[in-house]
Amino acid sequence: MTAAADRIRANAERLKKASPAPGPHExxxxxPAPTTIAVRQKNVRRTVxxxxxxxRALDTWQRGxxxxxxxxxVTGQDVIAALVDQLLADADLSEQIIRTIAAQRT
Known part of the structure:
Protein backbone atom coordinates (compact mmCIF):
# COMPACT_ATOMS: atom_id res chain seq x y z
CA MET A 1 0.00 0.00 0.00
CA THR A 2 1.07 3.55 -0.61
CA ALA A 3 1.69 6.13 2.04
CA ALA A 4 -1.23 8.22 0.74
CA ALA A 5 -3.66 5.30 1.07
CA ASP A 6 -2.40 4.62 4.60
CA ARG A 7 -2.95 8.27 5.55
CA ILE A 8 -6.49 8.24 4.12
CA ARG A 9 -7.36 5.02 5.95
CA ALA A 10 -5.90 6.33 9.23
CA ASN A 11 -7.81 9.60 8.86
CA ALA A 12 -11.07 7.71 8.23
CA GLU A 13 -10.52 5.57 11.35
CA ARG A 14 -9.74 8.66 13.42
CA LEU A 15 -12.94 10.40 12.25
CA LYS A 16 -15.01 7.29 12.92
CA LYS A 17 -13.76 7.18 16.51
CA ALA A 18 -14.23 10.94 17.02
CA SER A 19 -17.97 10.93 16.17
CA PRO A 20 -19.62 7.89 17.72
CA ALA A 21 -23.05 6.80 16.52
CA PRO A 22 -25.89 7.39 18.98
CA GLY A 23 -26.32 4.45 21.30
CA PRO A 24 -29.58 2.66 22.09
CA HIS A 25 -30.05 4.65 25.30
CA GLU A 26 -29.74 8.02 23.54
CA PRO A 32 -36.95 18.87 11.44
CA ALA A 33 -40.02 21.07 11.56
CA PRO A 34 -41.81 21.37 8.23
CA THR A 35 -40.62 24.36 6.33
CA THR A 36 -43.05 26.92 5.05
CA ILE A 37 -42.80 28.24 1.55
CA ALA A 38 -41.32 31.71 1.66
CA VAL A 39 -43.44 34.46 0.20
CA ARG A 40 -41.60 36.43 -2.45
CA GLN A 41 -40.43 39.72 -0.98
CA LYS A 42 -38.55 41.22 -3.90
CA ASN A 43 -40.08 42.72 -7.00
CA VAL A 44 -40.06 40.58 -10.12
CA ARG A 45 -38.29 41.94 -13.19
CA ARG A 46 -40.00 41.97 -16.61
CA THR A 47 -38.51 43.09 -19.88
CA VAL A 48 -40.05 44.18 -23.16
CA ARG A 56 -37.39 56.55 -29.44
CA ALA A 57 -41.02 57.62 -29.03
CA LEU A 58 -41.10 56.27 -25.47
CA ASP A 59 -37.84 58.09 -24.67
CA THR A 60 -39.35 61.31 -26.00
CA TRP A 61 -42.52 60.77 -23.97
CA GLN A 62 -40.47 60.08 -20.82
CA ARG A 63 -38.51 63.32 -21.27
CA GLY A 64 -41.76 65.26 -21.72
CA VAL A 74 -38.90 59.45 -15.74
CA THR A 75 -37.62 55.92 -16.27
CA GLY A 76 -39.09 53.18 -18.40
CA GLN A 77 -39.56 51.29 -15.14
CA ASP A 78 -41.72 54.14 -13.82
CA VAL A 79 -43.84 54.08 -16.97
CA ILE A 80 -44.33 50.29 -17.12
CA ALA A 81 -45.12 50.04 -13.39
CA ALA A 82 -47.73 52.82 -13.67
CA LEU A 83 -49.24 51.23 -16.78
CA VAL A 84 -49.53 47.82 -15.09
CA ASP A 85 -51.16 49.40 -12.03
CA GLN A 86 -53.68 51.19 -14.30
CA LEU A 87 -54.31 48.03 -16.35
CA LEU A 88 -55.07 45.95 -13.27
CA ALA A 89 -57.30 48.61 -11.68
CA ASP A 90 -59.34 49.72 -14.72
CA ALA A 91 -61.67 47.14 -16.32
CA ASP A 92 -62.31 49.36 -19.38
CA LEU A 93 -58.59 49.76 -20.01
CA SER A 94 -58.14 46.01 -19.54
CA GLU A 95 -60.78 45.29 -22.21
CA GLN A 96 -59.19 47.85 -24.54
CA ILE A 97 -55.78 46.16 -24.16
CA ILE A 98 -57.31 42.73 -24.79
CA ARG A 99 -58.93 44.03 -28.01
CA THR A 100 -55.61 45.58 -29.10
CA ILE A 101 -53.71 42.33 -28.49
CA ALA A 102 -56.37 40.34 -30.37
CA ALA A 103 -56.20 42.74 -33.32
CA GLN A 104 -52.39 42.55 -33.44
CA ARG A 105 -52.49 38.75 -33.57
CA THR A 106 -54.94 38.46 -36.46
Missing amino acids: PTPAP DLSPTAH AADRLGLAR
Missing part, protein backbone atom coordinates in the same frame (compact mmCIF):
# COMPACT_ATOMS: atom_id res chain seq x y z
CA PRO A 27 -32.96 9.56 22.17
CA THR A 28 -33.17 9.95 18.43
CA PRO A 29 -33.16 13.53 17.25
CA ALA A 30 -36.57 15.00 16.45
CA PRO A 31 -37.37 15.35 12.76
CA ASP A 49 -38.71 44.30 -26.70
CA LEU A 50 -39.54 47.51 -28.55
CA SER A 51 -38.97 48.52 -32.14
CA PRO A 52 -36.41 51.31 -32.55
CA THR A 53 -39.24 53.70 -33.44
CA ALA A 54 -41.30 52.80 -30.38
CA HIS A 55 -38.18 53.03 -28.20
CA ALA A 65 -43.28 63.62 -18.65
CA ALA A 66 -40.16 64.44 -16.62
CA ASP A 67 -40.42 68.10 -17.70
CA ARG A 68 -44.12 68.25 -16.75
CA LEU A 69 -43.42 66.65 -13.37
CA GLY A 70 -40.36 68.78 -12.66
CA LEU A 71 -38.12 65.72 -12.45
CA ALA A 72 -34.70 65.04 -13.89
CA ARG A 73 -36.07 61.95 -15.59
Whole structure:
Protein backbone atom coordinates (compact mmCIF):
# COMPACT_ATOMS: atom_id res chain seq x y z
CA MET A 1 0.00 0.00 0.00
CA THR A 2 1.07 3.55 -0.61
CA ALA A 3 1.69 6.13 2.04
CA ALA A 4 -1.23 8.22 0.74
CA ALA A 5 -3.66 5.30 1.07
CA ASP A 6 -2.40 4.62 4.60
CA ARG A 7 -2.95 8.27 5.55
CA ILE A 8 -6.49 8.24 4.12
CA ARG A 9 -7.36 5.02 5.95
CA ALA A 10 -5.90 6.33 9.23
CA ASN A 11 -7.81 9.60 8.86
CA ALA A 12 -11.07 7.71 8.23
CA GLU A 13 -10.52 5.57 11.35
CA ARG A 14 -9.74 8.66 13.42
CA LEU A 15 -12.94 10.40 12.25
CA LYS A 16 -15.01 7.29 12.92
CA LYS A 17 -13.76 7.18 16.51
CA ALA A 18 -14.23 10.94 17.02
CA SER A 19 -17.97 10.93 16.17
CA PRO A 20 -19.62 7.89 17.72
CA ALA A 21 -23.05 6.80 16.52
CA PRO A 22 -25.89 7.39 18.98
CA GLY A 23 -26.32 4.45 21.30
CA PRO A 24 -29.58 2.66 22.09
CA HIS A 25 -30.05 4.65 25.30
CA GLU A 26 -29.74 8.02 23.54
CA PRO A 27 -32.96 9.56 22.17
CA THR A 28 -33.17 9.95 18.43
CA PRO A 29 -33.16 13.53 17.25
CA ALA A 30 -36.57 15.00 16.45
CA PRO A 31 -37.37 15.35 12.76
CA PRO A 32 -36.95 18.87 11.44
CA ALA A 33 -40.02 21.07 11.56
CA PRO A 34 -41.81 21.37 8.23
CA THR A 35 -40.62 24.36 6.33
CA THR A 36 -43.05 26.92 5.05
CA ILE A 37 -42.80 28.24 1.55
CA ALA A 38 -41.32 31.71 1.66
CA VAL A 39 -43.44 34.46 0.20
CA ARG A 40 -41.60 36.43 -2.45
CA GLN A 41 -40.43 39.72 -0.98
CA LYS A 42 -38.55 41.22 -3.90
CA ASN A 43 -40.08 42.72 -7.00
CA VAL A 44 -40.06 40.58 -10.12
CA ARG A 45 -38.29 41.94 -13.19
CA ARG A 46 -40.00 41.97 -16.61
CA THR A 47 -38.51 43.09 -19.88
CA VAL A 48 -40.05 44.18 -23.16
CA ASP A 49 -38.71 44.30 -26.70
CA LEU A 50 -39.54 47.51 -28.55
CA SER A 51 -38.97 48.52 -32.14
CA PRO A 52 -36.41 51.31 -32.55
CA THR A 53 -39.24 53.70 -33.44
CA ALA A 54 -41.30 52.80 -30.38
CA HIS A 55 -38.18 53.03 -28.20
CA ARG A 56 -37.39 56.55 -29.44
CA ALA A 57 -41.02 57.62 -29.03
CA LEU A 58 -41.10 56.27 -25.47
CA ASP A 59 -37.84 58.09 -24.67
CA THR A 60 -39.35 61.31 -26.00
CA TRP A 61 -42.52 60.77 -23.97
CA GLN A 62 -40.47 60.08 -20.82
CA ARG A 63 -38.51 63.32 -21.27
CA GLY A 64 -41.76 65.26 -21.72
CA ALA A 65 -43.28 63.62 -18.65
CA ALA A 66 -40.16 64.44 -16.62
CA ASP A 67 -40.42 68.10 -17.70
CA ARG A 68 -44.12 68.25 -16.75
CA LEU A 69 -43.42 66.65 -13.37
CA GLY A 70 -40.36 68.78 -12.66
CA LEU A 71 -38.12 65.72 -12.45
CA ALA A 72 -34.70 65.04 -13.89
CA ARG A 73 -36.07 61.95 -15.59
CA VAL A 74 -38.90 59.45 -15.74
CA THR A 75 -37.62 55.92 -16.27
CA GLY A 76 -39.09 53.18 -18.40
CA GLN A 77 -39.56 51.29 -15.14
CA ASP A 78 -41.72 54.14 -13.82
CA VAL A 79 -43.84 54.08 -16.97
CA ILE A 80 -44.33 50.29 -17.12
CA ALA A 81 -45.12 50.04 -13.39
CA ALA A 82 -47.73 52.82 -13.67
CA LEU A 83 -49.24 51.23 -16.78
CA VAL A 84 -49.53 47.82 -15.09
CA ASP A 85 -51.16 49.40 -12.03
CA GLN A 86 -53.68 51.19 -14.30
CA LEU A 87 -54.31 48.03 -16.35
CA LEU A 88 -55.07 45.95 -13.27
CA ALA A 89 -57.30 48.61 -11.68
CA ASP A 90 -59.34 49.72 -14.72
CA ALA A 91 -61.67 47.14 -16.32
CA ASP A 92 -62.31 49.36 -19.38
CA LEU A 93 -58.59 49.76 -20.01
CA SER A 94 -58.14 46.01 -19.54
CA GLU A 95 -60.78 45.29 -22.21
CA GLN A 96 -59.19 47.85 -24.54
CA ILE A 97 -55.78 46.16 -24.16
CA ILE A 98 -57.31 42.73 -24.79
CA ARG A 99 -58.93 44.03 -28.01
CA THR A 100 -55.61 45.58 -29.10
CA ILE A 101 -53.71 42.33 -28.49
CA ALA A 102 -56.37 40.34 -30.37
CA ALA A 103 -56.20 42.74 -33.32
CA GLN A 104 -52.39 42.55 -33.44
CA ARG A 105 -52.49 38.75 -33.57
CA THR A 106 -54.94 38.46 -36.46
